Amino acid sequence: MIAGKPTTSADRVKTRKTRRLGLLTAACASAVALLAWAPAGAFGAECDNFSPNDLDPSIPTFHDWAIANGVTPDTLGGFNTGTTSRHTTAQVNAYMEAVAAATAGNDRVKIITRQTGTSNLGKPFKYAVVSSPDNIDNLDSGRNDGAFWRGVREGTISAEQGEAEADERPALIWLTATPHGSEPAAGEALSRLLYEFAARRDCHNVDRLNNLDTFITPVTNPDGRDASAGGTRTTAYGFDPNRDFATRNQDVNQARILEIYKYPGPIYVDAHQQSSGYFFPPNEDAVHHEVSEFSWKFIQNKIGPALQQTFNDQTSQYRNYNSYDLFAMVYGDSVPSVQLGAAGMTFEKGTSESYGKQVYDHYLALDETANVASRDKADIMADWSAQWEEAKEQGEAGFLPPNHLVSPLNPEIIDQPDTDVFGYYYLPNNHPGDTAKLMREMIETGVHVYRLDQDVSVPAAHTFGPPGSEPMVLPAGTLWIPSGQTNKHWIQAILGEDPFMPVSYHYDVVNWSWSQLRGQSGNGYLTEAMPGSPAMTEITAADFGGVTDVAKPVLAFPTDSAQGATMLIDLLRRGADVSRSDEAFEAGGVEFPTGTGLVDSSTIGSATIAEISEERQVPVTGLDDYPSARHDLVEPKIGLYTGSTAVPTNPLQPGTGNGHCATAGLTGATNYCEMLNVLAIQLDIPLTVIQPVTSTDLAAGFLVSQNYTAFVNPGQTIAAGPGATALQAFVNNGGNYVGSLAGGTTTARNAGFTTLNTQSTSGPPWNDPCPAGAPSAFDTSGVSLMGEFNPDDPVAWGFDNGGFLYRDATSNPVYDPATLGSTNVAVSYPDPLTAFGYTCNATGAGELPGRPAVADVAFGAGHATMLGFNPWYRAWNDSNWRMALNAALYPNGASIPVAPAAKKAAADGAETANEPIPADELPRIANRPVIHSHDAGKDIRITALSHGHIRGLHRMLRKSGAPAKAMRKAKFTTEGKYDVLTIRGMRILDPELRPTWQLELGQNARDSGYALTNL
Ligand SMILES: [Zn+2]
Secondary structure (H helix, E strand, C coil): CCCCCCCHHHHHHHHHHHHHHCCCCCHHHHHHHHHHCCCCCCCCCCCCCCCCCCECCCCCCHHHHHHHHCCCCCCCCCCCCCCCCCCCHHHHHHHHHHHHHHCCCCCCCEEEEEEEEECCCCCEEEEEEEECHHHHHCCCCCCCHHHHHHHHHHCCCCHHHHHHCCCCCCEEEEEEECCCCCCCHHHHHHHHHHHHHHHECCHHHHHHHHHEEEEEECCCCHHHHHCCCCCCCCCCCCCCHHHCCCCCCCHHHHHHHHHHHHCCCCEEEEEEEECCCEECCCCCCEECCCCCHHHHHHHHHHHHHHHHHHHHHCCCCCECCCCCCECCCCCCCHHHHHHHCCEEEEEEEECCCCHHHHHHHHHHHHHHHHHHHHHCHHHHHHHHHHHHHHHHHHHHCCCCCCCEECCCCCCCCCCCCCCCCCEEEECCCCCHHHHHHHHHHHHHCCCCEEEECCCEEEEEEEECCCCCCEEEEECCCCEEEECCCCCHHHHHHHHCCCCCCCCCCCCCCCCCCHHHHCCCCCCEEECCCCCCCCCEEEECCCCCCCEECCCCCEEEECCCCHHHHHHHHHHHCCCCCEEEECCCEEECCEEECCCCEEEEHHHCCHHHHHHHHHHHCCCEEEECCCCCCEEECCCCCEEEECCCCCCCCCCCCCCCCCCCHHHCCCCCHHHHHHHHHHHHHHCCCCCCCEEEECHHHHHCCHHHHCCCCEEEECCCCCCCCHHHHHHHHHHHCCCEEEEEHHHHHHHHHHCCCCCCCECCCCCCCCCCCCCCCCCCCCECCCEEEEEEECCCCHHHCCCCCCEEEEECCCCCCCECHHHCCCCEEEEECCCCCCEECCCECCCCCCCCCCCEEEEEEEECCEEEEEECCCCCHHHCCHHHHHHHHHHHCCCCCCCECCCCCHHHHHHHHHCCCCCCCCHHHCCCCCCCCCCCCCCHHHCEEEEECCCCCHHHHHHHHHHCCCCHHHHHHEEEEEECCEEEEEECCCCCCCHHHCCHHHHHHHHHHHHCCCEEEEC
């Protein structure tokens, strides 16, 4: 604990835990405890006739079932290496149903199965619950075990009550197969485990059935599992579902994850596959400060050692302390850890052995995990219950606990939480549609949200973004998420604006904060307690929709949310006359930001706009007249660039493919499907408005001939040629171009819209020393930064409170302002620049501060916008969607002055729209290549801290089994006092995707005592 923090109650909980399990000792002792721990008397004395071969013949084995149903292979295994021996989703589910059906009327075991929804490609999401008949009958009725544990988690049932009933009620545990479809072996492993739960009549299994309700999900991503012979990693839209556990914006996670809140418990296993070997926790890397002590110590001191013992007994190869983290709140281990208070764990089995061995090793780990939960069930559930009260007490004290490093290999913590957080506030009329979505997603996860019934003066409010806190009046109507509630860990882990990264190492993103990604500028959190007991009401929804004064001539709604910006499209496509205000204004006591939607009420039905307002959760206010100068919008038809000559197969546009985008095999397919998912699914824009445009369509002049209004390019480079020529003609004649990333900017240069280019980040000042262990290089891997928005520019309309920028990768463009020419800067990196999350060489002088992030330029009668990031990334960033929609809807007509009498005069030429550039004055179409940078973060670097190691490094690389390409690229150099091995550009950051030779090289380098600069 940090000195001076109020820890009395937490200490009380800790004392009780220590007494109970004797495993929750001081953090610094945990590594020692792990080595020393051995299971005492594996099973209770009352059950010593262990005979797992006493099997109930009424339960079908997989083999018998497969023979009877003509399924091959007819075992839960197979001799092939790789994953092609996997069974299909339909086969795995059919066996699950057969085992469940066979338990009907059984007085020892009962299995129920449930469907939580249907995948993008029409396949069912299913899980089974196996337990004793008494437990199953009391899951949702009778004793209502599900509701009971749910109540403990949500704080409606006290921790004391949970502890008191820990003996009598089963623990609910989740054993799930990975959402990665190309890692299928846990599907077969869980099928075997389900069979054993059902068929084994020995007393150990009877104990497990009495102690546990085991929730088994053998197939989490049916579309991915079935998309190709060995399975395909992603969802059908090409998303990595193991980065979406918190956001749940993908089908794989949406309905399924809501089930885990209904049935919370102490274990959630996410069983994946990697290149070789077996990995189970503890992880090497950091544990997020909001992972409860119960959670990480249960993994560290109890489950990890039990799995080690089990694997040791069978001389099975395994690894611990691999470079997985329990930090980023995106994964199937970290998210359940904070949401369920569970031991959230990633298991990884290599695909290099025969499939039968892959299945067996997963079975072994999953089976032992269930055994651990069963053995100490009453104590585990008492401790699991206590953590919720502890979390609430921490929240009431505003306390953020420290980050932890559980690995003995990781020496140094570089950052710790340094603020107090008492709760999050959301001011009235500030980003309403996106705030409503945020509240819905928090409430769905069991978080309590309140609306203030009165004005409340608070002593210290911190607005998201700039440092510091100040006194403030939160007006009545403010929404309030107090930290002092049982789900405090989850609230802080996902809403906290700074993750306080404890290490300089990362293999994915370093920020995932919904406060920034959802564009919550102007809102914030309290750094001192809210005084007194102000009147407030708990809400079940934000309820921002509705129209005030619908009969008035002008209907106004803010577009400072992605939902509000999309509402412009909703109304335009229904034929309404819609314009946007050039300026912010105040009406009826409400502040309306720049770009406010203004609808001629005579052009839309009152019921229609009321319905749209409810759907988007954006309030509409009737006004007597137009309140400000404004620009008319045209009904949009938006072309989405596919990046190749065809439309990649996807769930909405399967074409002749299987509907799974990752199998399309086309350039740009992933970018296209990601963008399509955001626009069509997340924002619910109909496919009549957003239509695919292939490179062939583009070159054939479809943008002009088929009356498109905007063309959105998610990052592809369109080279000089017919496509770029047609694009130039389109924009010149009044179209809007929206291009993201370096490719989108290069396209704009090739078409002659802009001279904007990037600058190299390969030399000074981008290569100063970084914190220990990190390469001396520019590094912005998935980080939020402050943005400086110019709300006079229509691309930044609605960002009157400022906002945030998200660089999803170091390779996002770094624009050179000297190349701007006549291009405007809509959004820039402010100077000084605050980053939320780990960066290196990003925020200093000459680095990002002051550079453009979003630039736009008028070209002929149209407009081009360049976004220096990927707005569609992981479908995460409502704030970026707003910018992209603003750019696509850019109003190219003349500004219409405020006074109705002046309207005609304006039309006569007070301000006119731009005209197309005459053909003989058009800039030349030419390739104007991007300035390349080298990302040293992708280099493998191994450093020997003295001379004389060149031969040793060479030998080590060869022994690792490195492929010829890596041997060719390997450079052995002497840098000052050090000998260094460098392999440029070959480092795979995600340890799961890292090939065996890199795993071995890293391991051998560590064993040899080399400093692992980067692997
Ligand atoms: Zn995986």
